[in-house]
Amino acid sequence: MTDTIDTIIEHYFPLDHVSTEPVPFGLTNTTRFVTVQDRKYVVRHYNRYTKSQDSLSLEMKVTSFLNELPLAFEIPAFLPTRNGEGYVILSDGTLGALVTYIEGAAPPLSTLADANALGQVVGEVSVRLREFGELKDCHPYTGIPFTDFYRLHPLATREAAAAFWETPPFPITDEQRRIYEESLASVEANRDALSALPRQVVHHDLLVFNLLAVEQRITGVLDFDFLAEDIRFLEFAISLNHVLHMSGGSLEMAQAFIEGYALYGGCTYEEMQQLRTLTRLYHIAVLHIYIGQNRSGKDNAAAFAYIANQLIERDNWLQCHEDQLKTLLEPLLRAVK
Template sequence: MQDAIDELVQHYFMDLNYKMASVPFGLTNLTKIITVDDTKYVIRIYNPYTKHAAGLAFESQITTFLTNKKLPFQVPVFLRTREGEEYVQLSNGMLGAIVSFIEGDVPTLLDIQQAVEYGQVVGEISSTLLNYDTELLEYQGISFSEIYHLHPLANRLAVTSFMENPPFPIAEANLTFYQEMISLLDKNIHELKALPQQLVHHDLLIFNLLAQDNRIVGVLDFDFTSMDASFMEFAICLNHILQMSSGSLEMAEGFIQGYVRYRKSSLQEINQLQLLTQVYHIAVLHFYIGQHHAGIDIKENFTYILNQFHVRNDWLNRNGLSLKQLLEFYLLGDTEVY
């Protein structure tokens, strides 16, 4: 792969004298940090199963749009090659690109104020993407509700085969739970089509954010951005705050307080929170199944997500009423959005 990296760098810089370092992110694609003339960049060679030319052009359009909005945080910007292109098709057929580097560390989610700031970032990204004129897009990504199309190696037959004959031990209770959720989703997935739609990042986890001096300054990884139910972004990030806080309603409320500064929601959306949460987890599981069929070891990640899915669904069953009251108070009420 070193030859491919050298080939990619040649398209951007005359001098191949660069330093390279590993990164704590980039599980889907080959991702490294390179330093050229004392300036850092992020170099990426994309997984051929999950990124194609239309997807790369789409990602560049989205990050350019967000950059032009002068948000209080940065997003990676695609550099132009010496030929003026946004990405490169390498001689091995894979696609590669170099994007801007954002200095910072992964923020923490340890107290209410950090939950509020996290909510603000999610709300502002969502509010900004709401205003993107999607009619200008030739490609709009793949909605997470398209659970059998998120990975080319994870169609319905491949997923069914995997779950009926898992390549590693899966607890029987989790297998039964998954089948129950799939059956439920088959009956109710049409309800998501009636929700407001917009561009959704889908991966605004704390691990894809960067902070300096306890303030979030960067938002990364737009690989899974697509048109989807607007409230999906909220559902994914609420799940994340609950996961990181062991189910704290206080931390969830802090997140909601931050989010509502930029976004409101409808009762129709709030009523579909649990279904959206189920779709999210199933989508991630199916993506991992695709990675398995591509030869990647998914045992740890798949097991973690399936366990989290079970825990979160049980938590929502127990705490749904209290959570709904919070959501209706903030997202439907007269709480000021500024």
């Protein structure tokens, strides 16, 4: 893999005086920090199954658009190769690229101020991505939405997913199987209602692990790998789930997150009614990505169990706290745009 990383870097800089080091993030792609003459960059070798030329071009177009805006945080910018290309196509057909380095570390998510700051970032990103979608020439390719979860990984088709559950490659508990089947049935039963919800470009992965902060101020938003036009409110549902998971289901943290998000946008009554279904949809999508990764040879039993158990926990929480959560969401109904 070092040779592959070197090959990518060589398309940007001569390898003389270049050093690389591991990064503390990047589960899907192979990523390294690169230092050239005391200046730092990030090099990425993309996963062959989840990154195509179309999806990489979409990511470049979106991040270029965002970098032209006066945001409260930075977005990595793609560097052109020495030949003026936007990215590298390797001999095996996989892709690589070099982007700018942003200073910082993953922000904490332990106080109400942390949750509020995350809500503001999610709200601002969502508003800006909506503006991108309003451009007449935004991009002909719109990505693979999480609502189309049988296409998120080429090795996790409908038939492949069914085969996985029929003969799991690692132990699956009865409760994990039950919640998956129940969630899948719920999503399918609500297809018409989901398809009627507002749509726009969605990041799909606005978790603290994909953010950077300096002195507790969020300074960077990373990992636009799963960009796609999708249900607008899915962005909120994914990040709210993250806050609840990291806080042990704290209503106070959820409220702080919602109040931060409401500074930039809101939701319709119909979106609010589908929050539980959207949360189920998110977990199904991630599980399908993991099914594809497992079929490609990756040992991800622990990651799969982590998300399956998170789905059990979150679904129970949403059922038990339905009334309290609706009260907390009222500011979003007033703030809807």
